[in-house]
Amino acid sequence: xxxxxxxxxxxxxxxxxxxxxxxxxxxxxxxxxxxxxxxxxxxxxxxxxxxxxxxxxxxxxxxxxxxxxxxxxxxxxxxxxxxxxxxxxxxxxxxxxxxxxxxxxxxxxxxxxxxxxxxxxxxxxxxxxxxxxxxxxxxxxxxxxxxxxxxxxxxxxxxxxxxxxxxxxxxxxxxxxxxxxxxxxxxxxxxxxxxxxxxxxxxxxxxxxxxxxxxxxxxxxxxxxxxxxxxxxxxxxxxxxxxxxxxxxxxxxxxxxxxxxxxxxxxxxxxxxxxxxxxxxxxxxxxxxxxxxxxxxxxxxxxxxxxxxxxxxxxxxxxxxxxxxxxxxxxxxxxx
Amino acid sequence: xxxxxxxxxxxxxxxxxxxxxxxxxxxxxxxxxxxxxxxxxxxxxxxxxxxxxxxxxxxxxxxxxxxxxxxxxxxxxxxxxxxxxxxxxxxxxxxxxxxxxxxxxxxxxxxxxxxxxxxxxxxxxxxxxxxxxxxxxxxxxxxxxxxxxxxxxxxxxxxxxxxxxxxxxxxxxxxxxxxxxxxxxxxxxxxxxxxxxxxxxxxxxxxxxxxxxxxxxxxxxxxxxxxxxxxxxxxxxxxxxxxxxxxxxxxxxxxxxxxxxxxxxxxxxxxxxxxxxxxxxxxxxxxxxxxxxxxxxxxxxxxxxxxxxxxxxxxxxxxxxxxxxxxxxxxxxxxxxxxxxxxxxxxxxxxxxxxxxxxxxxxxxxxxxxxxxxxxxxxxxxxxxxxxxxxxxxxxxxxxxxxxxxxxxxxxxxxxxxxxxxxxxxxxxxxxxxxxxxxxxxxxxxxxxxxxxxxxxxxxxxxxxxxxxxxxxxxxxxxxxxxxxxxxxxxxxxxxxxxxxxxxxxxxxxxxxxxxxxxxxxxxxxxxxxxxxxxxxxxxxxxxxx
Numbered sequence: 001x002x003x004x005x006x007x008x009x010x011x012x013x014x015x016x017x018x019x020x021x022x023x024x025x026x027x028x029x030x031x032x033x034x035x036x037x038x039x040x041x042x043x044x045x046x047x048x049x050x051x052x053x054x055x056x057x058x059x060x061x062x063x064x065x066x067x068x069x070x071x072x073x074x075x076x077x078x079x080x081x082x083x084x085x086x087x088x089x090x091x092x093x094x095x096x097x098x099x100x101x102x103x104x105x106x107x108x109x110x111x112x113x114x115x116x117x118x119x120x121x122x123x124x125x126x127x128x129x130x131x132x133x134x135x136x137x138x139x140x141x142x143x144x145x146x147x148x149x150x151x152x153x154x155x156x157x158x159x160x161x162x163x164x165x166x167x168x169x170x171x172x173x174x175x176x177x178x179x180x181x182x183x184x185x186x187x188x189x190x191x192x193x194x195x196x197x198x199x200x201x202x203x204x205x206x207x208x209x210x211x212x213x214x215x216x217x218x219x220x221x222x223x224x225x226x227x228x229x230x231x232x233x234x235x236x237x238x239x240x241x242x243x244x245x246x247x248x249x250x251x252x253x254x255x256x257x258x259x260x261x262x263x264x265x266x267x268x269x270x271x272x273x274x275x276x277x278x279x280x281x282x283x284x285x286x287x288x289x290x291x292x293x294x295x296x297x298x299x300x301x302x303x304x305x306x307x308x309x310x311x312x313x314x315x316x317x318x319x320x321x322x323x324x325x326x327x328x329x330x331x332x333x334x335x336x
Numbered sequence: 337x338x339x340x341x342x343x344x345x346x347x348x349x350x351x352x353x354x355x356x357x358x359x360x361x362x363x364x365x366x367x368x369x370x371x372x373x374x375x376x377x378x379x380x381x382x383x384x385x386x387x388x389x390x391x392x393x394x395x396x397x398x399x400x401x402x403x404x405x406x407x408x409x410x411x412x413x414x415x416x417x418x419x420x421x422x423x424x425x426x427x428x429x430x431x432x433x434x435x436x437x438x439x440x441x442x443x444x445x446x447x448x449x450x451x452x453x454x455x456x457x458x459x460x461x462x463x464x465x466x467x468x469x470x471x472x473x474x475x476x477x478x479x480x481x482x483x484x485x486x487x488x489x490x491x492x493x494x495x496x497x498x499x500x501x502x503x504x505x506x507x508x509x510x511x512x513x514x515x516x517x518x519x520x521x522x523x524x525x526x527x528x529x530x531x532x533x534x535x536x537x538x539x540x541x542x543x544x545x546x547x548x549x550x551x552x553x554x555x556x557x558x559x560x561x562x563x564x565x566x567x568x569x570x571x572x573x574x575x576x577x578x579x580x581x582x583x584x585x586x587x588x589x590x591x592x593x594x595x596x597x598x599x600x601x602x603x604x605x606x607x608x609x610x611x612x613x614x615x616x617x618x619x620x621x622x623x624x625x626x627x628x629x630x631x632x633x634x635x636x637x638x639x640x641x642x643x644x645x646x647x648x649x650x651x652x653x654x655x656x657x658x659x660x661x662x663x664x665x666x667x668x669x670x671x672x673x674x675x676x677x678x679x680x681x682x683x684x685x686x687x688x689x690x691x692x693x694x695x696x697x698x699x700x701x702x703x704x705x706x707x708x709x710x711x712x713x714x715x716x717x718x719x720x721x722x723x724x725x726x727x728x729x730x731x732x733x734x735x736x737x738x739x740x741x742x743x744x745x746x747x748x749x750x751x752x753x754x755x756x757x758x759x760x761x762x763x764x765x766x767x768x769x770x771x772x773x774x775x776x777x778x779x780x781x782x783x784x785x786x787x788x789x790x791x792x793x794x795x796x797x798x799x800x801x802x803x804x805x806x807x808x809x810x811x812x813x814x815x816x817x818x819x820x821x822x823x824x825x826x827x828x829x830x831x832x833x834x835x836x837x838x839x840x841x842x843x844x845x846x847x848x849x850x851x852x853x854x855x856x857x858x859x860x861x862x863x864x865x866x867x868x869x870x871x872x873x874x875x876x877x878x879x880x881x882x
Contacts, residue, residue: 021562021580022564022579022581023377023564023579025343025374025377027564027565027577027578027579028578029576029577029578029579029583029588030370030574030576030577030578031575031576031588031589032575032576032589034589036368036573037570037573037575037591039590053726053728053769054725054726054769054771057771061359224721225716225717225718225722226722226724228714228716229714229716229722229782229785230724230739231682232680232709232713232714233709233713233735233736233739233785233789234710234736234739234740235735235739244724244726247724248724
């Protein structure tokens, strides 16, 4: 648009305040041809394309992520192994022959034998179930407990919040492993060792973390206009919590619990390693790592195999957690 | 402004195109944009959100977001092409050649640093701090119109009001006496009277310094009042540009015409009668809502059990006749939203009485209250916060019906379709989710939800304030039409007197919790009784132009 630079004859006359300004320069009145930007309806509704909920949208962005694809393939494989171990090995993991003690890999026994002469591969395959079970059920328990307590504390506030938050702090202050060692020594737990005792113990020390996250998320949502609006529509306070506040606070909880699932599997292995976790007759990676420590120098592969299974499982869940976080919270994405 | 024989433009943008790379492919945000800013001149870019007005201006200072790129054209600043200039060159230019006043005064000052420090930082970065930086800082703040600048420099941003923060940001923007100042919606978040003061001051300062201003605004009235030249952008293109007054009085492009017709600030003075008066209803003396001596006192905790009392609403009385609209107008902190909350029974009054259709609200039992909820419904300001993002539009509108156990599933679906039709949304919208709709569309869904229970009264708390003018006009028209069809009564809470003219029969003007004026809309606009109301009316931008 060319600017005419000859002085504007109209300029110079002083004008009152807020009466509009007149330039010292002549300004051309430019109008774009209408064909270039045809007028569109004001605020037209998009009617094409499939409707997408927040979850559907997250899923759409999730399924394209390599991190998600790799981790979910691994996790599906792990679940299949845990459910149907006999598909992957025909060797009985409890059939141990001492003459095979620390034996090398032979055909049919790709990872060799441990000190007791048991097949390492078969034990690792059968050990998946216990580890995965502890991880999954501990996560479910912590989410249920943590979300309930955190949501009540955050939503109602006041003395309820104070009491529940302090209660959480008490458990939060105890290191998970230390607390679990002490709890597993209680007679009730010591005498009934099973995956469930480990699950309960880990959940008792794990819920405060979820509760804190739930409380923060709920406090953020509880003052949203849509909550006030549904209250004005006649919804009771508690129902508003269930129907609107909690569903909108779930995203950060899901992200943290996915990562936690891996962490709980490690915690179970740690407890089993120091002898207070799963009973020795239950096959688990933690137990196998524990029994391998005596020959760490002579035959380190005995320890390496279950540790590798454990690492891959934990890594898959942590990667899945990362991918889910990126999909649910685009702000946390690194880079562009 | 010096009259040089052959003045050269300070900023010249030629055939500019800006492209954003998104996961869905490149998006052309700006195409073929041309504009010229002469030294010392104020040029305003006007457009709705998404029109590319901010993007165009930000490209001149090299502040496009990471995925944005100038894909064609030239940005000539003082003859130098900045379109592909490296970041280093922009760093040199920013501050002392091109200054910037950002939009949101609440988030653009760092809350952990003192105001003085943040001004000093700018001065130092441009080597203008001198031997006595603190005195220089005080001077800069004083120039921006902050009283007692030396003491103010030692305060933190949270100790400042919105207007004061914006003054501090203007101080920072002008601290190094730039030749061009880019002001991106500098006063959109402020009350009109504060806006007027700040823009007056900005005018004085920039004409003293001879700084050219590129003003970005959505308000055509404001643009015409403050700038010599106005550029109208639509869908990433400049559709019309020219001398401000001429453009306002003689718009050529249909989009500009549309904007001028919808701008409430301009319509208010044109005497456009958008509102059909409801005199016959008012005459019947049938009041849906009566508020008498309503008072709300908040306790402000001061620590160690000490409390201060703050009277948010002080003995306010008014009545709303059935089928009419009463607007409650005031600046932020005037108590207007507190009144809305009490009328909705979401907040309990400290004293006073609210009578709804002859029933005193303080005497209602739980059960009666539940019935009352059906008869009075709210519509809130923020279209992004008022719909549950997890609920589809169908579930959102169906929710009130389900809560009150109305109809079977099939009947409810039929009702949802009817409601969508009433707010002129296609029925196919019902499977969509709020994140797929624009602000105005969400607001229409909120209206549909409010209408589901066939209420008698709707409380609109700043219901159109967050919308673009065209969309705002559309929603106001819808509210109008629904009132005529269904005989609804509105209590319309707003800070914008210009909108009042378009919708209200009666006006209640609030100042710091007190009612300073209560009269019919015409009376308020033609013969306002209080100084406060007159100030508010005068501060409507563009009010003096037509």
